[in-house]
Amino acid sequence: MNLHEFSKSRRAAVGGALALLLCAILVGLWWLQATAPPVPIETIRIGLPLQPSSALLIIALERGEFAARGLQPEITEFPSGKRALHEGLLAGKLDLTTCADVPVALAAFEPNAFRIAAVVFEDGNVNRVVADRRKGIRAPADLKGKRIATQRASAVHYFLHAFLIDNELVENDLSLSFLEAEELAPALAAGTIDAFSMREPYISQARRALGDAAVVFAPPMDFAQYELLLVTHPLAMERQARVVRALAALIAAEDFARRQPQEAIALVARRLGVAPDTIAASWAGPRLRVSLRQGVLLQLEHVADWALQQHLTDGEKIPDFLDLLDLAPLVSLAPDRVTVIR
Amino acid sequence: MKISTRLLANSALPLVLGAVVTILLGINFYQLRALQQTDRLSREIVQSAADLSLLTREIALPPHRQRAARQWRIRYQTIVVQLARLEFESSPARNALERLRDRMAELPSLFESLLRATEVVAPVKDNEKKDRLIGEILLRNRNILTDAQQLGSFSIQHVESAFLSFFIAVLSLIAVATLLLGGLAYRSNHKIIDAIARLRRGTETVAAGRLDHHIDLATDDELGDLACAFDLMTERLRATMASRAELDQEMERRERIEAKLRESEALFRGYFERGLIGMAVTSPEKGWIEVNEQLCQMLGYPPVELKTLTWADLTHPDDLAPDVAHFTQLLAGEIDGYFLDKRFIRKDGRIVHTTLSVSAARNPDGSLHHVIASLLDISERKQAEAELERSNQELQQFAYVASHDLQEPLRMVTSYLQLLQRRYQGRLDADADEFIGYAVDGAQRMKTLILDLLTYSRVGSRSQPFVPVAMEAVLADTLNNLQEAVRESGGQVHHDPLPEVRADAGQMRQLLQNLIGNALKFHGETPPQVHVSAAPDPDGWRFAVRDNGIGIDPRFFERIFVVFQRLHTRDEYSGTGIGLAVCKKIVERHGGRIWVESAPNQGAAFCFTLPAAG
Numbered sequence: 001m002n003l004h005e006f007s008k009s010r011r012a013a014v015g016g017a018l019a020l021l022l023c024a025i026l027v028g029l030w031w032l033q034a035t036a037p038p039v040p041i042e043t044i045r046i047g048l049p050l051q052p053s054s055a056l057l058i059i060a061l062e063r064g065e066f067a068a069r070g071l072q073p074e075i076t077e078f079p080s081g082k083r084a085l086h087e088g089l090l091a092g093k094l095d096l097t098t099c100a101d102v103p104v105a106l107a108a109f110e111p112n113a114f115r116i117a118a119v120v121f122e123d124g125n126v127n128r129v130v131a132d133r134r135k136g137i138r139a140p141a142d143l144k145g146k147r148i149a150t151q152r153a154s155a156v157h158y159f160l161h162a163f164l165i166d167n168e169l170v171e172n173d174l175s176l177s178f179l180e181a182e183e184l185a186p187a188l189a190a191g192t193i194d195a196f197s198m199r200e201p202y203i204s205q206a207r208r209a210l211g212d213a214a215v216v217f218a219p220p221m222d223f224a225q226y227e228l229l230l231v232t233h234p235l236a237m238e239r240q241a242r243v244v245r246a247l248a249a250l251i252a253a254e255d256f257a258r259r260q261p262q263e264a265i266a267l268v269a270r271r272l273g274v275a276p277d278t279i280a281a282s283w284a285g286p287r288l289r290v291s292l293r294q295g296v297l298l299q300l301e302h303v304a305d306w307a308l309q310q311h312l313t314d315g316e317k318i319p320d321f322l323d324l325l326d327l328a329p330l331v332s333l334a335p336d337r338v339t340v341i342r
Numbered sequence: 343m344k345i346s347t348r349l350l351a352n353s354a355l356p357l358v359l360g361a362v363v364t365i366l367l368g369i370n371f372y373q374l375r376a377l378q379q380t381d382r383l384s385r386e387i388v389q390s391a392a393d394l395s396l397l398t399r400e401i402a403l404p405p406h407r408q409r410a411a412r413q414w415r416i417r418y419q420t421i422v423v424q425l426a427r428l429e430f431e432s433s434p435a436r437n438a439l440e441r442l443r444d445r446m447a448e449l450p451s452l453f454e455s456l457l458r459a460t461e462v463v464a465p466v467k468d469n470e471k472k473d474r475l476i477g478e479i480l481l482r483n484r485n486i487l488t489d490a491q492q493l494g495s496f497s498i499q500h501v502e503s504a505f506l507s508f509f510i511a512v513l514s515l516i517a518v519a520t521l522l523l524g525g526l527a528y529r530s531n532h533k534i535i536d537a538i539a540r541l542r543r544g545t546e547t548v549a550a551g552r553l554d555h556h557i558d559l560a561t562d563d564e565l566g567d568l569a570c571a572f573d574l575m576t577e578r579l580r581a582t583m584a585s586r587a588e589l590d591q592e593m594e595r596r597e598r599i600e601a602k603l604r605e606s607e608a609l610f611r612g613y614f615e616r617g618l619i620g621m622a623v624t625s626p627e628k629g630w631i632e633v634n635e636q637l638c639q640m641l642g643y644p645p646v647e648l649k650t651l652t653w654a655d656l657t658h659p660d661d662l663a664p665d666v667a668h669f670t671q672l673l674a675g676e677i678d679g680y681f682l683d684k685r686f687i688r689k690d691g692r693i694v695h696t697t698l699s700v701s702a703a704r705n706p707d708g709s710l711h712h713v714i715a716s717l718l719d720i721s722e723r724k725q726a727e728a729e730l731e732r733s734n735q736e737l738q739q740f741a742y743v744a745s746h747d748l749q750e751p752l753r754m755v756t757s758y759l760q761l762l763q764r765r766y767q768g769r770l771d772a773d774a775d776e777f778i779g780y781a782v783d784g785a786q787r788m789k790t791l792i793l794d795l796l797t798y799s800r801v802g803s804r805s806q807p808f809v810p811v812a813m814e815a816v817l818a819d820t821l822n823n824l825q826e827a828v829r830e831s832g833g834q835v836h837h838d839p840l841p842e843v844r845a846d847a848g849q850m851r852q853l854l855q856n857l858i859g860n861a862l863k864f865h866g867e868t869p870p871q872v873h874v875s876a877a878p879d880p881d882g883w884r885f886a887v888r889d890n891g892i893g894i895d896p897r898f899f900e901r902i903f904v905v906f907q908r909l910h911t912r913d914e915y916s917g918t919g920i921g922l923a924v925c926k927k928i929v930e931r932h933g934g935r936i937w938v939e940s941a942p943n944q945g946a947a948f949c950f951t952l953p954a955a956g
Contacts, residue, residue, distance in 0.1 A: 294393075294396065297406070297409060298400065298406060301405040301406050301409065302405055304405065305404070305405035318405050318408070318409075320408065320409055320412075321409060322409050322412060322413065341393040341396070341397060341413045341416075341417050342413070342416060342417075
């Protein structure tokens with residue numbers, strides 16, 4: 001063997017050894033991946049309010065985002081977030097649900113049985129005051145002395161409060177009554193009330209019932225409404241990993257809604273049983289974003305202060321909502337989504 | 343530099359560069375991380391200041407007061423901790439940081455005042471106080487925020503500076519590496535391409551048959567080695583081609599040598615076989631190897647029978663011992679040959695006198711291989727020498743007897759002639775007186791001749807054994823004997839210190855007396871000056887008797903030492919002409935030699951050598 005052949009064979013040997021080493025590394029990586037322990041499947045009981053503000057929850061459920069993160073959802077549907085809170089979460093039947101800020105603020109006067117994990121929906125353009133033009137109502141100021149109904153101790157109740165303040169009115173300037181949500185549009189159509197404060201789909205029902213006589217007033221510019229993700233206290237304290245996975249599923253849904261709004265709208269519409277156009281009409285407005293902002297605290301404290309003034313609660317002082325916030329899961333997942341001062 | 347080394351350097355340089363850049367990058371990354379941390383802290387402080395402002399406003403609103411106060415305190419502590427973690431190297435930044443810390447230290451008291459002002463339902467003047475406190479806190483927050491932003495800008499400046507330093511360092515390294523690599527590559531390519539071109543031309547030249555072509559590529563790399571190998575190959579190829587012709591010549595030369603060897607062998611064989619001397623080749627182990635015809639004839643044995651005998655069988659018993667002694671020395675390697683007169687016993691019993699010459703042929707290790715013996719038959723010469731010896735002895739005996747026995751009648755003749763002369767001198771006529779005078783003179787001269795002849799003959803017959811003899815004493819005796827002659831001649835005799843020799847003292851005296859006597863006798867107008875000296879000589883001592891006399895013509899240097907040979911008439915110088923012959927005989931008897939150094943009228947120096955005593 002001469003020198004040239006020796007060098008050639010040595011190069012071949014080194015090349016072969018390197019190739020074998022590379023193959024061994026690849027096989028090892030594949031083996032590690034193949035033998036990695038599977039993520040355990042855990043059940044999570046979710047309460048689903050059938051309303052557009054539940055869009056992220058609906059999208060995540062429809063797209064299997066919970067299951068993809070090892071959570072097996074058990075869904076219980078509710079007509080509203082308030083009922084999901086009281087009948088589901090506070091009754092111990094749910095681990096997680098969404099609910100508007102007003103019921104949450106009112107529930108916070110009771111001993112803490114839940115924690116706020118995130119805001120999943122934020123919009124001031126959800127609620128409306130719908131009036132009957134035939135009753136001489138053309139502007140908000142015309143509501144003075146009129147009969148106005150709403151759902152008691154709810155978001156639309158607080159919305160009406162904010163609407164009146166914005167239009168330099170107070171509750172005593174009008175005749176306020178309380179009805180169930182589904183009773184409002186028929187009452188307006190029947191003329192037993194002159195106006196009501198409510199959200200979709202009852203607004204549309206009233207429009208259809210009154211036709212041109214329906215007057216819909218825009219919400220105050222500075223009004224905001226939050227849909228909060230609530231988890232049970234034990235879940236927040238002892239099974240924080242589930243909360244993190246649930247938040248991750250909602251963030252994935254948020255991402256999907258931003259990237260593919262039409263499909264997201266279709267999913268939400270199908271789940272709510274309404275036409276996609278109905279959802280699409282207000283889709284641009286809602287800010288479907290998982291977050292926890294300092295403004296939530298202000299909102300909850302305002303609502304609580306309002307509830308005390310309106311005697312909607314037996315509580316005597318404003319709850320400490322800072323303690324009600326469960327910041328850690330979202331901070332660990334996406335700290336930039338948390339602006340609560342801490 | 344070897345090409346492989348150059349390639350290695352070319353490969354290693356980017357690696358080194360990469361390592362240096364990586365290290366720089368690491369250092370820069372570390373600095374950037376630290377600065378990034380500072381920047382992050384600065385931004386957090388900015389955010390915190392903004393948060394404090396927001397919370398200050400919230401505190402003023404009753405629904406938010408308690409919660410906002412809690413958040414304010416938490417946030418304030420956060421800022422304090424963040425400020426404690428901040429570090430800057432430049433003094434402006436340090437000053438800004440100190441200022442910021444001072445401002446922060448003032449906030450809590452204002453904040454507590456604000457809290458107290460908001461605790462109760464405030465009258466108008468308390469509301470004014472509350473508003474003033476809020477304004478003050480917000481203003482200071484604003485200042486804090488500005489300072490924090492300034493710190494952020496310092497961080498950004500440091501980041502930019504660090505990045506710029508890193509960028510310049512990397513750029514410089516890349517530039518240096520590019521120049522270095524480019525230079526190396528250009529130089530390598532230039533050298534390699536030039537070397538390959540020369541190799542190609544060399545290959546073509548050699549392929550064209552010019553085997554004397556040399557590439558002579560004086561580089562220290564692999565191409566230089568290749569060129570050397572190529573030159574070596576062509577040299578060997580040329581040597582191979584040349585050696586073929588040389589091989590033919592060598593074969594012819596060897597054939598000639600072999601022919602000469604055969605011729606020489608035949609010649610040697612002829613000399614060996616047909617030579618006039620007996621020759622034999624023997625070996626200590628193999629005995630007789632070769633014997634020639636002459637040897638066989640000399641010893642009277644046919645070759646086959648001769649080879650059955652030993653060297654000792656053939657040697658005369660009396661001559662065996664010296665031969666064995668010499669041969670033992672030859673075997674021991676002390677001598678390589680020797681000459682010896684020895685006798686052999688022929689097959690018929692007669693003695694053969696020979697001169698034996700023995701020479702050794704040795705192996706490369708010095709051991710004896712064989713012996714070449716040459717025997718020259720000197721039986722006839724030995725016989726002649728014996729006869730000559732006998733003749734000489736008879737002659738010497740005759741001379742002694744003759745001279746001794748002639749003395750008595752001659753004494754009678756001389757006595758009566760002298761008596762006749764005394765009695766009848768003047769009585770007879772003048773002729774008778776003259777005749778009687780001639781007769782007396784002749785008888786007297788005859789007596790002298792006989793005495794000298796007797797002296798000469800006695801040198802060999804009446805000699806004494808050699809004994810240590812002090813030549814100083816001998817000279818003294820001699821001069822005492824010559825005292826009258828010295829006086830008559832008016833000359834002088836000087837001498838150097840003389841040594842002691844081993845000799846016959848009487849003959850030494852005779853020798854010096856003859857030589858000094860001659861020196862005193864043969865002088866010219868000036869009185870004789872004689873000087874006797876002695877000097878060491880390889881043979882013993884060299885004596886000289888130097889005079890200032892008439893000198894001797896070199897033509898007569900040999901003649902003067904012959905008996906009765908004279909160079910002058912009796913009228914000129916008396917004498918019988920036997921003195922120097924006696925001297926020569928004495929010196930030769932002592933194993934020395936005698937000679938004369940002279941020129942006419944230049945004086946003469948008679949020199950002789952004698953063995954030293956002991």
